[in-house]
Amino acid sequence: MRTIIFRTIAPYLAALMVLFSIFVLLRGHNEPGGGFIGGLIAASALAIYGIACGVTSVRRAIVVHPMSLSAFGLLIATLAGLPSLMMRQAFMTSQWLEVHVLGVQVDLSTPLVFDIGVYLVVVGAIGSIALALEERESD
Amino acid sequence: MTPAAIDTTILAVLAPFAAAAIAPYATRLFKHNAAWALALVPAWIFFHFAGFVGPVAEGRTFVAAREWAPAYGINLSFYIDGLSTLFALLISGIGTFIILYAGGYLKGHPQQGRFFSFLFLFMGAMLGLVTGDNLITLFIFWELTSITSFLLIGFDHLRAASRRAALQALVVTGGGGLALLAGFLLIIQATGEIEMSQVLKSGDLLREHALYLPIFLLVLGGAFTKSAQFPFHFWLPNAMEAPTPVSAFLHSATMVKAGVYLLMRMHPVLGGTEAWTTVLPLFGGATLLVGTILAVRQTDLKLMLAYTTVASLGLLVMLTGTSHEKALEGAVLYLLAHSLFKGALFMVAGTIDHEAGTRDVTRLGGLRKAMPITFAAAALAGLSMSGLPPFIGFIAKEVLYYGTWGLPQGALVLTVVAVVGNALMLVIAAGVAVKPFFGPEVHTPKHAHEGPILLWAGPVVLSLTGLATALMTHATGDLLIGPMLSSLVGAPTAVELHLLPGYISAPLILSAITVALGIVLFLQLDRLRATVAAVLAAIGWGPDKGFDQAIAAIVRLSAAVTRIVQGGRMQTYMTLTFLITALAVLVPGYLADGWPALPPLPPLHFYEWAVLLIAVAGLGAVLVASTRLTAIVSLGIQGFAVAMIFMLFGAPDLSFTQFMVETLSVVILALVMTRLNLAPRDHRDAAARLFTGAIAIGVGGGLALTLMAVTQAPFDTRLSEFFSAYSRTIAHGRNIVNVIIVDFRGFDTLGEIAVVVLAGLCVLALIRIRTRPDRDVAKDVAASARRVGEAAEVH
Numbered sequence: 001m002r003t004i005i006f007r008t009i010a011p012y013l014a015a016l017m018v019l020f021s022i023f024v025l026l027r028g029h030n031e032p033g034g035g036f037i038g039g040l041i042a043a044s045a046l047a048i049y050g051i052a053c054g055v056t057s058v059r060r061a062i063v064v065h066p067m068s069l070s071a072f073g074l075l076i077a078t079l080a081g082l083p084s085l086m087m088r089q090a091f092m093t094s095q096w097l098e099v100h101v102l103g104v105q106v107d108l109s110t111p112l113v114f115d116i117g118v119y120l121v122v123v124g125a126i127g128s129i130a131l132a133l134e135e136r137e138s139d
Numbered sequence: 140m141t142p143a144a145i146d147t148t149i150l151a152v153l154a155p156f157a158a159a160a161i162a163p164y165a166t167r168l169f170k171h172n173a174a175w176a177l178a179l180v181p182a183w184i185f186f187h188f189a190g191f192v193g194p195v196a197e198g199r200t201f202v203a204a205r206e207w208a209p210a211y212g213i214n215l216s217f218y219i220d221g222l223s224t225l226f227a228l229l230i231s232g233i234g235t236f237i238i239l240y241a242g243g244y245l246k247g248h249p250q251q252g253r254f255f256s257f258l259f260l261f262m263g264a265m266l267g268l269v270t271g272d273n274l275i276t277l278f279i280f281w282e283l284t285s286i287t288s289f290l291l292i293g294f295d296h297l298r299a300a301s302r303r304a305a306l307q308a309l310v311v312t313g314g315g316g317l318a319l320l321a322g323f324l325l326i327i328q329a330t331g332e333i334e335m336s337q338v339l340k341s342g343d344l345l346r347e348h349a350l351y352l353p354i355f356l357l358v359l360g361g362a363f364t365k366s367a368q369f370p371f372h373f374w375l376p377n378a379m380e381a382p383t384p385v386s387a388f389l390h391s392a393t394m395v396k397a398g399v400y401l402l403m404r405m406h407p408v409l410g411g412t413e414a415w416t417t418v419l420p421l422f423g424g425a426t427l428l429v430g431t432i433l434a435v436r437q438t439d440l441k442l443m444l445a446y447t448t449v450a451s452l453g454l455l456v457m458l459t460g461t462s463h464e465k466a467l468e469g470a471v472l473y474l475l476a477h478s479l480f481k482g483a484l485f486m487v488a489g490t491i492d493h494e495a496g497t498r499d500v501t502r503l504g505g506l507r508k509a510m511p512i513t514f515a516a517a518a519l520a521g522l523s524m525s526g527l528p529p530f531i532g533f534i535a536k537e538v539l540y541y542g543t544w545g546l547p548q549g550a551l552v553l554t555v556v557a558v559v560g561n562a563l564m565l566v567i568a569a570g571v572a573v574k575p576f577f578g579p580e581v582h583t584p585k586h587a588h589e590g591p592i593l594l595w596a597g598p599v600v601l602s603l604t605g606l607a608t609a610l611m612t613h614a615t616g617d618l619l620i621g622p623m624l625s626s627l628v629g630a631p632t633a634v635e636l637h638l639l640p641g642y643i644s645a646p647l648i649l650s651a652i653t654v655a656l657g658i659v660l661f662l663q664l665d666r667l668r669a670t671v672a673a674v675l676a677a678i679g680w681g682p683d684k685g686f687d688q689a690i691a692a693i694v695r696l697s698a699a700v701t702r703i704v705q706g707g708r709m710q711t712y713m714t715l716t717f718l719i720t721a722l723a724v725l726v727p728g729y730l731a732d733g734w735p736a737l738p739p740l741p742p743l744h745f746y747e748w749a750v751l752l753i754a755v756a757g758l759g760a761v762l763v764a765s766t767r768l769t770a771i772v773s774l775g776i777q778g779f780a781v782a783m784i785f786m787l788f789g790a791p792d793l794s795f796t797q798f799m800v801e802t803l804s805v806v807i808l809a810l811v812m813t814r815l816n817l818a819p820r821d822h823r824d825a826a827a828r829l830f831t832g833a834i835a836i837g838v839g840g841g842l843a844l845t846l847m848a849v850t851q852a853p854f855d856t857r858l859s860e861f862f863s864a865y866s867r868t869i870a871h872g873r874n875i876v877n878v879i880i881v882d883f884r885g886f887d888t889l890g891e892i893a894v895v896v897l898a899g900l901c902v903l904a905l906i907r908i909r910t911r912p913d914r915d916v917a918k919d920v921a922a923s924a925r926r927v928g929e930a931a932e933v934h
Contacts, residue, residue: 024795028874034874040796044803047803081889092885092886094870094871109871118880128899
């Protein structure tokens with residue numbers, strides 16, 4: 001698997017995939033995409049990078065353990081449901097906030113936070129399984 | 140009563156739980172003296188409920204309620220009438236002295252704080268049970284008493300006997316509790332009411348209802364197990380494994396009387412039927428005789444008392460079962476009397492054990508001089524238990540004889556049972572309260588001396604109360620007995636009690652017979668004990684042993700089932716899973732003759748044909764693949780073809796996801812393959828391959844047929860119309876799929892991603908196990924399986 005071509009291309013490919021996954025995640029509310037697919041793309045990026053350059057470099061690149069990423073995702077997905085409680089609405093009722101940045105209207109919402117949580121959960125869970133499987137026993 | 144005072148009842152019921160939370164810290168600060176401060180909590184509860192005595196005696200009832208789960212009609216509601224007031228007073232009043240006693244008894248015990256906590260939890264559960272109005276709330280407190288008593292009985296958890304007794308109590312009373320829940324649900328269904336106070340107003344509705352018998356039997360199941368009626372009596376004496384303060388509390392005021400409470404509580408709506416007046420006296424009478432006879436055999440003070448508790452509960456159930464007003468009055472009086480003398484005597488037994496070092500009555504004697512205060516308390520309580528004047532026990536006995544004697548039928552049988560039971564009770568009372576204190580001084584393991592005030596305060600107060608309630612006959616009758624009897628009868632009922640009978644009557648003669656019989660039997664106690672022991676040895680088997688055998692049988696059964704269902708071979712599991720899936724999709728369709736009609740081939744564009752060809756090519760590649768790895772990758776071609784079909788038919792989201800899932804599953808499967816010690820090729824013979832192939836075709840074909848049947852059914856568009864209409868306006872999103880995932884059904888998604896995290900953790904753990912260097916996991920698993928097997932053999 002560790003051919004020169006693959007190893008040379010893999011880092012760029014992985015970077016592109018992660019970028020693309022974030023793009024897919026953020027546009028998800030209006031166009032095809034969303035947290036789940038984005039997470040899968042990012043997890044594939046991790047897997048490809050791991051196959052090409054070894055698991056150690058992937059772990060170094062993402063700094064934290066992928067499983068903590070996953071747990072953090074679950075946490076913020078849960079937190080996204082809380083603001084509605086403060087508004088005395090049912091848990092997870094979506095809240096919207098319109099912000100104007102440089103004259104452009106940006107809609108910020110709790111579903112977006114929730115979707116980011118889904119993304120992190122998927123990246124973390126699938127990624128950590130893939131990495132653990134790639135790891136050689138001698139590592 | 141002001142509304143605020145009534146509302147405080149909720150606080151009063153919940154206060155023990157708060158006390159349970161702070162007890163360990165208080166104990167760490169003040170050691171055993173924390174008992175003084177902690178006892179203020181039940182004392183306050185006592186005075187709170189004492190405030191209700193006056194109004195309740197005037198015939199008023201109160202309800203304090205808070206919403207809990209209003210959607211289900213479940214409220215935190217408490218009902219106060221004569222019955223619950225007396226019970227609450229007993230629980231909190233005796234509880235106060237139990238806390239003090241526990242402070243002295245477990246002085247210096249490293250886990251004393253935890254013990255206080257358990258006691259308070261138990262007290263709170265009991266208070267909630269006897270005051271609970273909402274049937275579901277009542278049930279929750281009912282089961283809470285089972286759980287907290289499990290903790291208390293198993294407090295000394297390092298001893299196997301404690302653990303066994305705790306488990307036994309939990310299995311018996313908890314199991315009965317489940318029957319009770321079913322009974323409550325039927326009551327709710329039959330009456331349409333969920334509050335006990337409303338159910339009690341339903342009159343004859345339940346008695347004439349078609350579900351009466353099931354309701355009656357299920358409620359009985361809960362009450363009989365909790366109140367240790369024969370044949371469920373065995374767990375109660377075993378519960379003696381708990382420290383003495385627990386026994387005293389359990390037996391005098393609380394848990395074991397919960398069943399009697401329930402029967403009394405339900406009496407106005409369930410009692411008086413033929414089933415009621417047959418079953419209850421029968422089992423109650425049997426329990427009374429079995430309990431007293433078993434008590435005679437014992438030489439351990441606590442066990443003697445424990446078996447007489449069983450007997451007393453039998454007497455109470457028997458009297459309640461007659462549904463005769465005078466007998467019910469006797470039951471109420473006896474309940475009060477029993478709580479007072481049993482609490483006192485248990486604490487006395489514990490003090491003797493604590494100070495003299497033994498509870499064996501044959502090794503005790505002459506403690507009168509060494510422990511004068513304890514002796515005085517024991518004597519007073521013992522006289523009340525013997526049913527001698529001028530104690531409350533005497534009044535109770537007179538009234539209950541009057542009740543049984545006046546019954547329309549079965550009067551003679553029940554009276555004889557009561558006389559024999561009471562005579563034996565007198566024997567035990569003398570054995571516990573007289574024998575250790577009189578006669579020559581015996582050398583005891585510890586040098587006996589009087590205990591500290593924490594140990595004797597309870598017995599003294601309780602036994603004096605037994606005297607005071609009898610001396611203040613009229614007040615007792617008007618304030619405590621009358622209101623409680625009214626609750627039992629279901630109508631205002633006045634009682635007239637007399638300390639001493641004014642004329643010679645049948646009950647007085649029966650009392651004389653009881654005392655005479657008791658004295659004769661006491662003089663022959665050693666011979667009686669030997670006879671009973673011999674008879675029981677001849678019988679040999681009992682429900683207690685039966686319990687062990689039943690538990691062992693369950694363990695063996697589950698071990699056998701596990702061996703069959705989980706043989707440990709992945710291949711078997713997979714084969715079974717897919718075989719059952721195939722049958723599940725094929726058989727119903729075949730039986731219902733619901734195969735869909737094969738749709739005509741729609742006109743396809745050339746690129747759609749191309750995609751289909753790719754899929755078929757992928758399938759062919761799987762079939763001819765020479766190694767497993769190639770087969771997996773070839774299967775990926777199939778998946779990509781499906782993704783392309785999604786794309787062509789206008790579902791970019793699905794297609795996107797399908798691409799990613801397909802890629803990742805191929806990558807992960809390939810990685811797994813390289814780690815498993817599998818042969819690279821499939822080496823099975825043709826027959827096995829054919830079998831697997833048949834299953835695969837069965838599953839695939841069945842699913843395809845099901846899918847076709849689904850698409851041919853008329854399509855309900857309401858949901859898709861709703862989502863396309865509202866996804867933009869409500870959720871600000873044009874992508875319906877994503878809007879559904881993160882907004883409309885976001886709560887589902889939250890659950891799903893929680894599952895993803897858990898699944899990830901589990902897979903990770905499995906992989907880690909495989910990579911553990913010493914590879915001894917398999918050995919561990921095998922060893923633990925062997926241990927389980929051995930444990931099953933031992934039982």
